[in-house]
Amino acid sequence: MTLPESHQIFACASGCLRGVVLTAAEMGLMDRFSSIELKERDLVQTDNEQLLIQGVTDILQNLPQLPRAVLLFPACVHHFLGCDLRYVYKTLRERFPQVDFAECFMDPIRQTKSLTPEERLRRAISRLLPPQAKTPRTANIIGSNLKTDPQSDFARLLQQGGWLLRDMTRYSAYDDFLQMGGSCLNLYTNPFSLPAVRELKKRLGQDFLYLPQVWRAADIETALQALLSRLDFTETQREASRLDIRLWQKRAEQALQAARAVVGTRPVALDLTFTFRPLNLARLLVEQGFHVTRLYSDAFLPEEEADFLWLQQHAGAIELFATKNPDMRILPRKADGRTLALGQKAAYFCSTPYFVNYVEGSGSWGFAAVTELARLMAEACHHPQDIRAAVSPKAWGGPSIL
Template sequence: MLRKINDHPIRSVHLLRSSDPDNLFPRTLEFSPPARGTWNIVHTGMQLPESHQIYVCASGCLRGVILTAAEMGCMDRFSTIELLEKDLLRTDNEALILQGVTDILKNLTKRPRAVLLFTACFHHFMGTDLHYIFHQLSRRFPEIDFIPCIMDPIRQTKSITPEERLRREIYRQWRPLPLRARACNIIGSNLPTDDTSEILTLLQKNGWTLRDMTTCRSYDDFLQMAEGSLNLYINPFGHRAALDLQKRYGQDFLFLPQSWRYSEITDHLNRLADKMQVSRPDFRPRIAECELAFEALKQLIGDTPIAIDCTFTFCPFSLARLLVEHGFRVLKIYSDTVPAEDRDNFEWLKRHYGSIELWSTKNPDGRLAHGNTMGQKILCLGQKAAWFNGSPYFVNLVEGGGHYGFDGLLRLIHLMSAAFLVPKNLPEVIRRKGCGGSCCL
């Protein structure tokens, strides 16, 4: 039974002091704000060079992925097989996929090295034999690697998520190679890490070779990553892939979360140095640089309230703690979960800054709060925070923008200064895939 919810109190916000980290907000009907600049499975798949993506699902689901491919200018690497209502009752769905994929590949001007074939929740409901499908496709096109992928929002929070599965399946295409000492990979990221990041400088200074799928120019370059003796991952969605690669090829791995506090950054980089069996660098000069930059930023923005959202960084509570420890006024944090690697920061903020507002990005009541800033200037970190507050003063980054470590902090401070001084055209920046669309509620 449908109920009108417009007159209900705002249920998408409460104070940090009253938040349960294991259940920040109740599971309910979800709202998807039109700030869609975040990365999704299409973006991730497009990082694999010489690949082609095929989505098999209904038109409603296809809309979003088609728009993403079009916005990336990659429609020549993207195809679809649309499912209709009749396919629920009168279609052999194994035959439909086999025939559709075969027709698509035979009509391409150049055969891809790999095909990411995305099936949907529909195929689980119908009991489609996906193992049979991929076995037959590999027999028909032995020169192509077929990668089984799933676009299944029904199971988004159960078991392995589509994002985790996609990364695991992509790296399963590697062939075993002799592991090479001082060869390292960054896996699972959507964005290349900055060349000036301490991760890269530490590796390069000590003679290590670094590869990353986001910088590979060919499929052969991607396959060469299999010789790496160490895999690093910053994006938590890479965890399943790292475990799988360790089991398959014996590659060691290290998780370096996208943390923001000095002690956390130092600890992560020291763990990397220990894994490399090299001396730990002295980061005190870098910390001093950051302190001077923070002083200048504080003089510029003063007590201007700050809002942070979970699409900006994987560790929003780490960033919030760093800012409040430096005297900045963090007013709002937008997040529906507390990552395990960010839990200590959440608990610290809850004890010492419990008046910070914690907002859901998914609760449908959030649509009623759009632009409700009471006329005050708010500096937002992330597109969702900017949209919810209707603020043109925002840093337009997703997943940290490839920044990391003290180098990433200095870049962030510069971007915050620019965002505070120069307003952006909010609708123009985030208008893609929905901003301004009508609402049925």
């Protein structure tokens, strides 16, 4: 939905459609979403290539106007059926030459052996960018679900150096998105973006840099120094940037101290939806004297191994829960009534009204993110919220609207 002037079409069974339909409805963007529902009889009685072609054709012909791009999502079943998707896309492009088709896939069954749907989606969108002349001092943020906070450390460094940061999530025009093909550098904080930036480097010659969503001062500074090494700053600009970084770090440390005074000995729980680097955040909180008691995550990135081992040694009492474990449905959803949760899943499983309602860092990064998080942690302790209202749109008893 972040791709401007685009339309999404999912082709799958009703059970698979439920989640994506509810997401589109939650965002208020049902006018940019359509579906082709597969029935059981379609597995044996239907020409599924023609079902896709005619289904997409019917959808597009009945829209008020053609979208600039269509994100078509076949599903796992199309693998099983041996559906000739090359023929499908070739035919659709011939019928609608003015529309760009992104070859997406909703096939989570392959995510342990191939690209995940999230990785495939980001690569498919990046393939829409055409080759073009490079514009000096331009950078893209690739693959983020949320708008980049302009106060994020890397955004401020780019602005101070006269660089333009292009962010698809902030665009309302498809032509603005296409200009991203002329940028010199691709930045990404979402680890699912790696296949996309690798291919863009090969296809468009755009260099890329990973800015992991880290929280500890040493790790943030390492990432910022890596960014500075890629930018054509003068020595005066580099020194000014180093002074700014030290100032941002000091503010973050002061904010954490203030939050620690408010949070006190409250148990703290956090989950995998809050940040891509939950172990790094947990380590920061433990180092700052917070009482972290629970982590809700199904897996960790390999780059978090050092943080995992550190927590194992210095905070081994932290409980680790896999949110996908079926037992989570019946385990008691009660914790210390004062628990401060970071993320909706942690708040839900701990049944606590004290939580920070973040997803994927809320678009912020670096010391700016740490400073804002500290403020929100203190605020959450004073202002309880209704967790049911926060998660009801999809996760808590939401009725099917198919």
